[in-house]
Amino acid sequence: MDIIKKIIRLIKNIIKDNFLPKSKLTKDVIYLLKKNQIDSPIIFDVGAFQGNWIKNYLKSFPNLKGFLFEPYRISYEYLIKRFKNKNRLSIFNIALSSEIGTLEVNINTKSYTNSLLELDPLASESWENDELKHKEKMKVFVNTLDSFYEKISKNINRINLLKLDVQGLEHEVLKGGHNLLDNKLIDIILIEMLVVPTYKKQSQLSKLFEILENYDYVLYGIYDIERGSKFGPIQQFDAIFTKANFV
Secondary structure, three states: OHHHHHHHHHHHHHHHHHOOOOOHHHHHHHHHHHHOOOOOOEEEEEOOOOOHHHHHHHOOOOOOEEEEEOOOHHHHHHHHHHOOOOOOEEEEOOEEOOOOEEEEEEEEOOHHHOEOOOEOOOHHHHOOOOOOOEEEEEEEEEEOHHHHHHHHOOOOOOEEEEEEOOOOOHHHHHHOOHHHHHOOOEEEEEEEEEOOOOEOOOOOHHHHHHHHHHOOEEEEEEEEEEEOOOOOOEEEEEEEEEEOOOO
């Protein structure tokens, strides 16, 4: 039965990635960029996993410059192979947080749930339809947004789109990008926001909204709301924030 479920999930993902129209979220991001005449966007994909997200924008923006960050070695190697002919994309086997150093990434049974944070004891209860178990730890180099940007700032003058899919560590990544945020050098921020307990010390919604509000970002839209059942509580959703004068 597990094999059948995996095959069905694989077929669904193939159909979603290759045949279904762009999601509302993707359409809105493209709209915001083009409305502001950004035809060659600088995109930071933090938590790139297998590259399905960035793939949505390659056709719409032939001249985009993408920086992909993926701490899990196996996913990083997959990205290198998948985008080996895409010179517009630079891929890094690092994590981003609030401090520079070496930390351990927690490898879980579902690789898309890997995180610098440990699973919360309530994770399996929060996601009862998914098997969430810890497997092992792996050391990874950690940088900050500010430090990384400073090293490449001679080649780019701002970040047009910052996407965070960092499994509960969003507030730490934003903390590490204080200078960028304070100087209004990021136009659009897309964040996957967890609602239910999934990781120990995960970012709280109220804290994330407070951080972004303090830097004069406004909520543009909420997308892809996930629930465990039709009438169950919200588990997570995606949100777009923009600079107040950007929309």
